[in-house]
Amino acid sequence: MNFTTAASALALSLLASTAGAQAVRTEKTMSLELANQIATATVAACATNNHNVTAAVVDRGGQLRALQRADNAGPHTIGAAQGKAYTSASARNTTGAILENVQKNPGAATLVDIPGFLVLGGGVPIRVGNDVIGAVGVGGAPGGHLDEQCANTALAQVADLLK
Template identity: 85%
Template sequence: MKTTAKMAALALSLIATAASAQAVRTEKNMSLELANQIAAATVAACAANNHNVTAAVVDRAGTLRALQRADNAGPHTVGAAQGKAFTSASARANTSAMLENVQKNPGAQTLVDIPGFLVLGGGVPVRVGNEVIGAVGVGGAPGGHLDEQCANAGIAKVADLLK
């Protein structure tokens, strides 16, 4: 009987040790320096195509880390960029793919009702490997597909830092 009790105690101890090891996580996240580099590169990419935009970069939790607005970007582009970045970080997906899903799938149409979500093209997650560390959102180009192109160009400019 004592051997069974000792084995049970050992098993519970091992389970508790494994559970506590999973209690603390290590996650990659967006630094301020990286966020500023992405925002600047994104605005520059759009400016090269004569689009005055705002770029918002958020961390993995959707919290704003950097915001840059081109001189002639409209005031509405600030909120649009932040909304797209938050939505992309939260869903860990491109907002253009989410928009397509909302348009084609009646079950997904209520995504637009989530507070803070802006389901329009122009939000792109920033990844290190398969891990999303944040997102960039762009507002102001004449179409979400163009906003997304600028976001992708901004991320591409810092690709060597995302390893």
């Protein structure tokens, strides 16, 4: 084997090993226990303000991990909480910020047409560093901003577990 052939083979093997390393990723995910803690803390945070809500926690792919509904929360709050959690996980942003973008940006107005998206305040991504590992959605407080406050309060309570 001559030098040029050997150098070419070495370069190709290095490229292949680099490409292979990028083809498989490791992603963080939350346990069922953590999802339940977040849902429980969210419902409790809203209860301190006399808001009967449902909290849904989804994984990074928007799949339901935990759902808790306060005793007097309306039946509509289940779908609302799940929709907000799915939307937040999918867009990797709060649904309040998405709502604001839809209202101010005509180009974003069609986001409401995406199946499963619920563009109302109350969905908050769950982050570990810069990675979104899921989201919590809340439905039932008298305003999306209040739903979002409950979610943020709950996430602050489990912040040490999100490292």
